[in-house]
Structure formats: structure tokens, C-alpha cells
Amino acid sequence: MLLTVQWKDDSLILIDQTKLPTKLSYVYCKSYQDVAAAIKQMIVRGAPAIGVAAAFGLVLAARRSNSRNIGSLLKDLNKAYNLIRSTRPTAINLQWGLDRLMRKIQNIQSVSKVKQIMLDEAIQMAEEDIFINRSMGSIGEILFSDGDTIMTHCNAGSLATVAYGTALGVIRSAKESGKKIHVIATETRPVMQGSRLTAFELQYDNIDVSLIPDTAVGYVMTKGGIKHVIVGADRILHTGHVFNKIGTYQIAVLAKNHNIPFYVAAPLSSFDLKNDIDDIVIEERSKEEVTKIGKKNIAPTNIKVINPSFDITPPDLITSIITEKGIISPPYKTNIKIMMNTK
């Protein structure tokens, strides 16, 4: 099993996802600045993975701090918190991971205790992530039948989590329970998480996968045979609006048009009950993601580019949301609240 996020030798070890699929290599983060840079550059990406990586970033800030009293340590932690928090605005798990650690050390007065508690909690979060994904998988896999062809977008797999994956975790779980599953993975321009990551990790695990350009989603759906669409989420609002990788919304529209069920798989840590749509910043990334592949120019260099990293899928396009505690069906406003309260 691919381990995307690992704590070892007093360092956070990340699979370098910018090098995939040609090279499986690792980046060692020895400071919180290393972690912030890794998140910003998408060496690690995927909402659950960056949530846990962010937590380890705070752990590194604590462990590298020379502060002898708690006030000074908290100052160092706040600095790290703000830097890590600023790297990517849309995925809620980033903030969730940081806040969970900060809450855990409230009212602890010993510097060494704080450092230990933070490390224990981050390790706990990493272990929980795998457990949660396995739960989500076994709950969600009942939706799939033997022989199904399932479309997915971006990478909501091992590489988007500590391990196992959310949407791809459900597919893994279906396979583990003996069902033959075929996956159609979209390329997911511009960063190509589909071709670089999903294709890679499904092949790695011997799950049948075919790659399509993002332009072929509609055509492939007209051909019949796609039984389900399943994606992950970077943030789910109390209304059921799902923020996820750019392109998710249009796939949901197309799925609805072709009467194909559209599922979202996400842990409860991806839910945001406080904010409304307009409160959330959609990250706009650099134009070079669109105009270059590696060092090669694929568009005129001085061209204007619109490059939003996420879009919003409204609840009426979503058949159901798979979580580690159960499957949420519409009406989402009511049922998300109920599910969160049973947490």
C-alpha cells in the first residue's frame, strides 16, 4: 500500500506527487516551512492528506522551537499556523488539521508535554485517516455491483489521503469484496491528477483503469456503460454544496443528464457547517499550470488564463454522500446535520 504521509526519523515523509507517474520518490520535511512549501507546490495534495500533513507541520514547528516557556512556544506555533493555513484556501481539512492540534494543547502549561501531545495527536490523526477511509469503503461499496464501470475525476485515492483513499477507497473496498470493477479516470487538467496519480495508483493496485481526456466525459457517457460516478471533496457545506477539483461540477451535470448516479465520498472532517458558499475562497492557481507542461510551452506565453482550482457542485446533482459513519441522502440540509450530531 502506498503511504502518502508518514512520520519517521523526526521528519514528515511525503510521496513527491509532482514526480509521478514517472518516478516514485519521497520528500523529507524537517521544518514547518518545508511542509508549507510541500502543500503549496502540491508535492502533497488531496484534502485529507493535507489536513494530516498540516498537523505534522505544526508538530515540526513545536519540535524545532527553542522556546522554554509556553507563551513563547504558542507564538512560534501561531506563526507556523498562519503560514501553513495560507498555502491553500479551499480545502477545509487544512484548517481542520491545524485546529484539532491547537485545541488539544489548550491549557497545557508544560512545553515538553505540549510537544509530546501534539506528536501523539498527529500520529493518531494519520492512523484514524486510514481507519476512516476503510470504514467509508466498506459502507460505500454496497452501492457498486460486480462488473460495474465507474467514472472518477481527479485523485481521491491513496495519494489524496494518508492511505487507501476516499472515492478510490470505496472502489478498493468493492474490489476486496470480490467485485470486478472497471474505472474510467479523467485526466483532470491542468494538474493532471487523473493521468499522473489515479492511473498510477490503480495500476499499482491492479485495478482495471482506462484514461480519458476531460473532453471525452460526455461522449463516453452517451456510449452507455458508465454505472456510477464517484469523486472526493475538498469541502462540503451544511447545504450539501460540494467544493471539489475543477471539472467536478460539469461531470455532475453530465451524469444527471445521462441518469448516472453521482456520489461524493468524504470523511466528516471535510464538512463545514459554519460557512456559506460566498464565504469560501476558490483558489486561483498560476497560469503556468495551463500554459506549460514541464518546461514546454503549450500556449502563447503572454496569453491570459483563467485557472480556478475548484468548483461547486450543488446538492441537486448529488445522489448521495458517503462518509465513515454512513451514507447521507437528500435532503442534505437536514441529513448532514443529523449525521454530524451522531459523530
Place this chain on the structure above:
Amino acid sequence: MLLTVQWKDDSLILIDQTKLPTKLSYVYCKSYQDVAAAIKQMIVRGAPAIGVAAAFGLVLAARRSNSRNIGSLLKDLNKAYNLIRSTRPTAINLQWGLDRLMRKIQNIQSVSKVKQIMLDEAIQMAEEDIFINRSMGSIGEILFSDGDTIMTHCNAGSLATVAYGTALGVIRSAKESGKKIHVIATETRPVMQGSRLTAFELQYDNIDVSLIPDTAVGYVMTKGGIKHVIVGADRILHTGHVFNKIGTYQIAVLAKNHNIPFYVAAPLSSFDLKNDIDDIVIEERSKEEVTKIGKKNIAPTNIKVINPSFDITPPDLITSIITEKGIISPPYKTNIKIMMNTK
């Protein structure tokens, strides 16, 4: 003005579109085999451009033939016809261009006369193409208003025709009549005709253009501001079904969902009144178009790929079809027949 297809020095000169946008260079075709290879490799592409290029391919076959009698010349021409015809199956203009030349020399018995008539006819076709595009432009541009933002897919521009373009010809014409037009161009994976060609040629002509990944079509539409979508066509059936670059169909579905008018601009030579949907072959192109950019692998090398080059947009998603003889509105079955008879 960019001249995509030119006859000069007893050769067919083509802009090498595989080198754009980084280099504006030309390929000299001195034989029909050169022309067939250029079409196959997409050095020249776009339905109207390959129609005219194919015709010049036959001209080259005639001019290079050593045949002294008409029977032997026709044998040479048939060989060339079959090779060129086999390069790309979906665009009807390829066949249209070849058939128009062959019809023209029916019953001509002199070898030298046949050679001259073929050359004259091909030159006439190239000139007609520009004239037709300008007509289409001035007819279609009344649909656009000053300040409109218009989305287009693939490249239905100068580079898809001899010059001026079909869909982009309508945009050029709107600009020439004094309207300020903003264009949103989709990248158009996998061959990236949007980022490589449309972005290039609109910039070349000082028309305002922004590039988006194919995944951002739905998101950009939800933001409002897109007033129209306009695309070209590789083949239009008597029913109004439009075969065009992969990704067209899903943009049409999204346009309908957002109440955005969806126009197709195509010359009458792109209409096919004989065949039905199932008669038309959708070209499947090589997986390397999806897995590589230049020499760089962007997906696992042994991954399965589905790479259809075209899709089919049904008539109920099309607001109207702009031709050089007028605008065709639904019901298409009736109105296409009427338009073709006034030819």
C-alpha cells in the same frame, strides 16, 4: 492574415500546426503522399482546410503522374484518392474536396487538360473557402453584440480553413464591424487546438482571448457573463446532428443547462445529407496523444486510453447553424433541406 493552405511553386504549402504556438513554420508538400501524411499527422487540420488540402493532393498526384493516356492517369488518381481518403474518416470535407475534383474531370479525355482543370478547380476552391467564410461571418455576426463574451472550443479559425475561419470568422466579422468581443477559448485536450491554435491566431489578430482548461467550462458558465458559444463542425447530418471535436457535446449540454445559446458555424460543404449517425466512423486516435506531451510522459506508459477525436451534438442542443447562405434554425430536418436546395 494567416494563410493556412497555399499553392505556390508547384507545391502545396501548409502552416505546420504541430509546431504552433512556439514556431510559425511551413511544410512544402510536393507529392500526394506528402499531403496524405500532413493530414494524418495534423500538420493541417480543420474540416474546410483538409477539404482543400486534399484537393491539392489530387492535383499533385495528377501533376507528378507520367501517364500519357487518360485511363492510366485515372488509375494514378484513384490510388491517390484512396490514400488521402483513408487519412481521417470523420470530417466530410475531405471526401467532398476529392469528389469535387473528380467530378470536374469526368469525360475529359486530354491528360494535359485534366491536369489544368484540376489545378484551376483546386485554386477556385481555396478562393471560395475564404469568400464563404467571409459570407458566414457577416451573416453570423448580427447574433453578437458589442461587449459580448463568447466561448469557443477547438480551433474553427483561420488555421482550420484556407483563411479567416468559420466560428472564429464570425467573431472576426463582429470585430470588423466595430464590436468589442472577448473570447474564452478551451484548451481542447488532447491535441490542444484551443491553447496552441485558437489562442495563437486570436492574439495574432489582436482579438481579446482568455484560455481555460476544459475542466473549467461549467464553472465559468456558472459565473455568468458567457453570452454565446460558437463552434465549427466536421460533419452535419440532415437531422442536424453535428460531428465536431471531442468535448463539443458536453459544452452544448452545459450551455443548455445555463441557457446560453449554442451556435455552429459551417459551410454547406460540411453537410452530409446521405448518411445517418451509425454510418459515420468516429476516429479513434493514438493513446500517445493523451499519455505524452512532446516526449514527456504524463501518464503511466502502459495505461489503457480511450481517445475518440470527435463527438456528436444532437440538434436539440443547437440554437442555430450559421452557413454562408444564411442561418438555419430548428426544425433542422426541414430547414437544412430547404437551405441545401437554395444552394
